[in-house]
Amino acid sequence: MSGSASYGEVTGPAGGGESPPPAGAPPxxxxxxxxxxxxxxxxxxxxxxxxxxxxxxxxxxxxxxxxxxxxxxxxxxxxxxxxxxxxxxxxxxxxxxxxxxxxxxxxxxxxxxxxxxxxxxxxxxxxxxxxxxxxxxxxxxxxxxxxxxxxxxxxxxxxxxxxxxxxxxxxxxxxxxxxxxxxxxxxxxxxxxxxxxxxxxxxxxxxxxxxxxxxxxxxxxxxxxxxxxxxxxxxxxxxxxxxxxxxxxxxxxxxxxxxxxxxxxxxxxxxxxxxxxxxxxxxxxxxxxxxxxxxxxxxxxxxxxxxxxxxxxxxxxxxxxxxxxxxxxxxxxxxxxxxxxxxxxxxxxxxxxxxxxxxxxxGRDPGRSGSAFVQISEDRVGRAVRTSRWKYAVEAPGADAWNDPDADRYTETELYDLAADPYELDNLVGRDSHRAVADGLRDTLLGWLERIEDTEPVIERAPSRPAGQRRAESFPAEAPWDGVRFGHRPGG
Incomplete structure (x- = not known):
């Protein structure tokens, strides 16, 4: 076994200090x-x-x-x-x-x-x-x-x-x-x-x-x-x-x-x-x-x-x-x-x-969607989209998580309001009160899947659950789902 790294001896400046790189030098x-x-x-x-x-x-x-x-x-x-x-x-x-x-x-x-x-x-x-x-x-x-x-x-x-x-x-x-x-x-x-x-x-x-x-x-x-x-x-x-x-x-x-x-x-x-x-x-x-x-x-x-x-x-x-x-x-x-x-x-x-x-x-980048895309593997075949306020995730039922890179059918599994629940302890998936929000995020996820994976899978809705006193409003499909700028709010 070698006794030291292969990069050779440490070389330093002879006079105790280095001049800064010349202007325009590559970083x-x-x-x-x-x-x-x-x-x-x-x-x-x-x-x-x-x-x-x-x-x-x-x-x-x-x-x-x-x-x-x-x-x-x-x-x-x-x-x-x-x-x-x-x-x-x-x-x-x-x-x-x-x-x-x-x-x-x-x-x-x-x-x-x-x-x-x-x-x-x-x-x-x-x-x-x-x-x-x-x-x-x-x-x-x-x-x-x-x-x-x-x-x-x-x-x-x-x-x-x-x-x-x-x-x-x-x-x-x-x-x-x-x-x-x-x-x-x-x-x-x-x-x-x-x-x-x-x-x-x-x-x-x-x-x-x-x-x-x-x-x-x-x-x-x-x-x-x-x-x-x-x-x-x-x-x-x-x-x-x-x-x-x-x-x-x-x-x-x-x-x-x-x-x-x-x-x-x-x-x-x-x-x-x-x-x-x-x-x-x-x-x-x-x-x-x-x-x-x-x-x-x-x-x-x-x-x-x-x-x-x-x-x-x-x-x-x-x-x-x-x-x-x-x-x-x-x-x-x-x-x-x-x-x-x-x-x-x-x-x-x-x-x-x-x-x-x-x-x-x-600065701004007009080419960005206002969201991030996640692929999930090994434990499950899943996909997710993350916006400033929302997390929306889906999973392919019955998929072989070790051998299947993707799927043609997914089911909704998670929806979190990160503004109200940043540590994701209250899963809102299937809530009638958040159906419109989930549908908008579903469209956002499908856009990612078409652009990144060149696929158009089916995403099935989660079973409906009663809303109780909750309510969340819907927004245009092209909105970047930014809760601060576009006013998402739970109802009273």
């Missing part, structure tokens, strides 16, 4: 991806535990996308969308265990074609089920040239034993707590490449659970620090009956993992500052999906609920510094074209996401 680009991090773990989203001061600073200095939605709450599908800007059914990676197509334009491929050095560190999870958990053959690395990663890092590492594989497929043991070890490798990468344009994708495992033990191994002392620090309403209401204790057992370790990641990203940003490259570096921080801690189904994700599909997303650097708060729902499928646009590069044909740059600084 350097870093993506920090966490695994299974809920949106509401961050301070800027109101979390009181104080585990994300660095993310909060990045969001305040840059641009915070307040309502960011993953295209699929499963690891490999979400990651395929991040690398290609296409929804999972378009990449063919609609579930775990499927490889990223080798002939599809990727984030790394486009940056490499523009002369960028490309590097990947951490968890990949796109090699396919016929590959080993650890080494990834060069042809399956999505176009990344520099490589220090495992396909499924949760099976080749533990909290204090991080094993990844270099460009030659040789195992490398990295010292330290796992997220620290990977961030140390990222710091070595930026030091070695600070004088040229690069794309670095840093994919951390935390705060994902350790699969063999079903535990959240935080650094020593960090779990204890966050005992009883925070329990969101959905987990408080649904968690006590969850298998193996759910969030009540795991949340302190989960928060401790996030705190250590946040500290590590602070060290990475300090490295950029010391190298004189911070102002010319686009840095994005997001997650592949969230976690509902076994409160909605038998495991941690794979549902349409906010805890599964809503993730943190903030960017800083050229195009994003001072960009403010974007409240409109967006998808993380938009990140790939966003980073290309930020670097002045063309977006390849077939990309389904849209650049987020027009939304910064209070």
């Amino acid at each position: 350097q680009v870093i993506v920090v991806l966490t695994d299974q991090q809920r949106w509401d773990t961050t301070g800027v989203h109101g979390n009181p535990a104080g585990v994300t001061p660095e993310f909060d600073r990045l969001a305040r200095e840059g641009t915070l996308f307040e309502q960011a939605i993953t295209p699929n709450p499963v690891c490999a599908p979400a990651r395929s969308a991040l690398q290609t800007g296409r929804f999972p059914t378009a990449t063919g990676v609609f579930r775990n265990g499927l490889p990223l197509p080798q002939d599809m334009p990727t984030l790394a491929g486009e940056f490499a074609a523009a002369g960028y050095t490309t590097g990947y560190i951490g968890k990949w999870h796109l090699a396919g089920e016929d590959g080993p958990d650890g080494p990834v053959p060069p042809a399956r690395r999505g176009g990344y040239a520099r490589w220090l990663a495992s396909d499924r890092l949760e099976f080749t590492s533990d909290a204090y034993r991080t094993v990844v594989y270099d460009e030659d497929g040789e195992p490398v043991r990295l010292p330290g707590y796992r997220s620290d070890a990977l961030i140390d490798a990222a710091i070595r990468f930026v030091a070695d490449h600070h004088d040229r344009p690069y794309l670095l994708f840093l994919s951390l495992l935390e705060p994902h659970h350790q699969n063999p033990t079903d535990d959240y191994p935080a650094p020593t002392g960090f779990r204890e620090r966050y005992e009883s620090a925070w329990l969101p309403p959905d987990l408080a209401a649904l968690g006590p009956g969850a298998p193996q204790g759910g969030a009540h057992r795991h949340l302190a370790g989960y928060l401790g993992q996030i705190k250590r990641v946040d500290e590590g990203v602070g060290r990475l940003r300090d490295a950029l500052r010391s190298l004189g490259t911070e102002e010319n570096t686009v840095l994005a921080w997001t997650a592949d999906h969230g976690s509902h801690f076994r409160t909605r189904n038998s495991e941690y994700k794979r549902s349409a609920h906010e805890a599964s599909v809503r993730v943190p997303l903030a960017l800083t650097g050229p195009g994003f510094s001072g960009g403010g708060l974007v409240r409109e729902p967006v998808g993380t499928v938009d990140l790939m074209p966003t980073l290309l646009a930020a670097a002045g590069l063309a977006v390849p044909d077939g990309v389904q996401g849209r650049s987020l740059l027009p939304l910064t600084g209070g």
Whole structure:
């Protein structure tokens, strides 16, 4: 086993300080991806535990996308969308265990074609089920040239034993707590490449659970620090009956993992500052999906609920510094074209996401629908649409969730009023009082399905339920279903 990363010795300035990049220099680009991090773990989203001061600073200095939605709450599908800007059914990676197509334009491929050095560190999870958990053959690395990663890092590492594989497929043991070890490798990468344009994708495992033990191994002392620090309403209401204790057992370790990641990203940003490259570096921080801690189904994700599909997303650097708060729902499928646009590069044909740059600084993008689209796989074949106020989800009855990427018939399963019920504890599906709202959202979802999947499935109404004293009004089909601007309200 190799004793150090393959990036070589750390090289620094001889005189103790770097000159800033020349005016007009291409921006350097870093993506920090966490695994299974809920949106509401961050301070800027109101979390009181104080585990994300660095993310909060990045969001305040840059641009915070307040309502960011993953295209699929499963690891490999979400990651395929991040690398290609296409929804999972378009990449063919609609579930775990499927490889990223080798002939599809990727984030790394486009940056490499523009002369960028490309590097990947951490968890990949796109090699396919016929590959080993650890080494990834060069042809399956999505176009990344520099490589220090495992396909499924949760099976080749533990909290204090991080094993990844270099460009030659040789195992490398990295010292330290796992997220620290990977961030140390990222710091070595930026030091070695600070004088040229690069794309670095840093994919951390935390705060994902350790699969063999079903535990959240935080650094020593960090779990204890966050005992009883925070329990969101959905987990408080649904968690006590969850298998193996759910969030009540795991949340302190989960928060401790996030705190250590946040500290590590602070060290990475300090490295950029010391190298004189911070102002010319686009840095994005997001997650592949969230976690509902076994409160909605038998495991941690794979549902349409906010805890599964809503993730943190903030960017800083050229195009994003001072960009403010974007409240409109967006998808993380938009990140790939966003980073290309930020670097002045063309977006390849077939990309389904849209650049987020027009939304910064209070801008608008007339081409957006005002909603985000979600595909759900493995646990079920489902689809959902998320607007500023509403969540509407459907499921294909009897579908083979492992083998069927889509369906020709769905049934309504969920409708939530996120303004009145942000943690989705009151499912309004089938309520007569909300029939008009559901019909409008059904049309919105069908529009997404036609555009993204080129299908026109049947969506059957949920069985009718009495309204009681509720009432919600209908709106024109073309309305973007924005509750603030278009006045949705429950009746008295």
